Amino acid sequence: MTRFANRTVAVTGAAGNLGRAVAARFAREGARLLLIDVDAERAAKLGSELPGDHLGIAVDLLDAxxxxxxxxxxxGKLGAVDVAVALAGGFDMGPAVHETDAAVWERMHRLNLGTLLPLLAAVTPAMIARGSGKIVTVGAHAALKGVAGMGAYCASKASVMRVTESAAAELRGHGINVNCVLPTILDTPQNRAAMPKADPSHWVSPDALAAVIAFLASDDARAVHGALLPVTGLS
Structure with missing residues (x-):
C-alpha cells in the first residue's frame, strides 16, 4: 500500500518503541517523515534506516x-505537514491522590498534554489553509476512569482525550480529522521487565497500534472525527 505517497507525516516521540513502529509503518506506505524526538542522534539514525526521504530532529515540545x-x-525541506501523530508522553505510577504533590500533577500534564498543544498550534493553521489534514493523538484506555495509584496520569491522559474531541469538533468543517487511540499495555522490553509474571501475548504490540494509527491518518478514516478508539488486544 502507498496510502501516504507524497504526504509529509510528523511523528513526535519518534525514537521510542511505539514511535519506531509508527515511523516504519508510514515509511512502508510511502510517507515523507519528520521524526521528532528529544534525542537528535536517535531521530536522525531512525530516518536513515527507513526507506524514503526523512528528517530526524530534536525539538523541545514544551517550547511553542x-x-x-x-x-x-x-x-521547506519535506513539504507542509499533512499528518501529525503525537506520540510523545510519559507514565508514572504515583501515590494516592491526596498524597500527590503539585510537582507530580504538573509533570504528568507537561509530558502528556504540554507536549501536544504546541504541536497542534504549529500544524493546524496550514492544514486549515489547505482544507485537509489528519491529527492522531494517544490517550489511554486506563484514563476512561480513575485508577488507584494513577491519578495524575489518568487526569493528564483524560485531558488529552478531551482536547482531541474539542479540536475535532472545531476542525471537522475544515476537512481535518482529529482522533485518538486508547491503548492498554504495550508489549515493550521495558514493560516486560517491569511485569515479568504477566503474559505479554495479551498486550498490544507497537506494530498493531501503528496499524490503527495509520488507519486513522488515512483517507479510509475520512468520516471519523473525534473518535476515542480503544486498542486493547486481549487485555
Missing part, C-alpha cells in the same frame, strides 16, 4: 516557538 520554527523549517 521552537516547535513552530521546526515545523516551518521542515515544510
Amino acid at each position: 516557538a521552537a516547535v513552530q520554527a521546526a515545523i516551518a523549517d521542515a515544510a
Whole structure:
C-alpha cells in the first residue's frame, strides 16, 4: 500500500518503541517523515534506516516557538505537514491522590498534554489553509476512569482525550480529522521487565497500534472525527 505517497507525516516521540513502529509503518506506505524526538542522534539514525526521504530532529515540545520554527523549517525541506501523530508522553505510577504533590500533577500534564498543544498550534493553521489534514493523538484506555495509584496520569491522559474531541469538533468543517487511540499495555522490553509474571501475548504490540494509527491518518478514516478508539488486544 502507498496510502501516504507524497504526504509529509510528523511523528513526535519518534525514537521510542511505539514511535519506531509508527515511523516504519508510514515509511512502508510511502510517507515523507519528520521524526521528532528529544534525542537528535536517535531521530536522525531512525530516518536513515527507513526507506524514503526523512528528517530526524530534536525539538523541545514544551517550547511553542521552537516547535513552530521546526515545523516551518521542515515544510521547506519535506513539504507542509499533512499528518501529525503525537506520540510523545510519559507514565508514572504515583501515590494516592491526596498524597500527590503539585510537582507530580504538573509533570504528568507537561509530558502528556504540554507536549501536544504546541504541536497542534504549529500544524493546524496550514492544514486549515489547505482544507485537509489528519491529527492522531494517544490517550489511554486506563484514563476512561480513575485508577488507584494513577491519578495524575489518568487526569493528564483524560485531558488529552478531551482536547482531541474539542479540536475535532472545531476542525471537522475544515476537512481535518482529529482522533485518538486508547491503548492498554504495550508489549515493550521495558514493560516486560517491569511485569515479568504477566503474559505479554495479551498486550498490544507497537506494530498493531501503528496499524490503527495509520488507519486513522488515512483517507479510509475520512468520516471519523473525534473518535476515542480503544486498542486493547486481549487485555
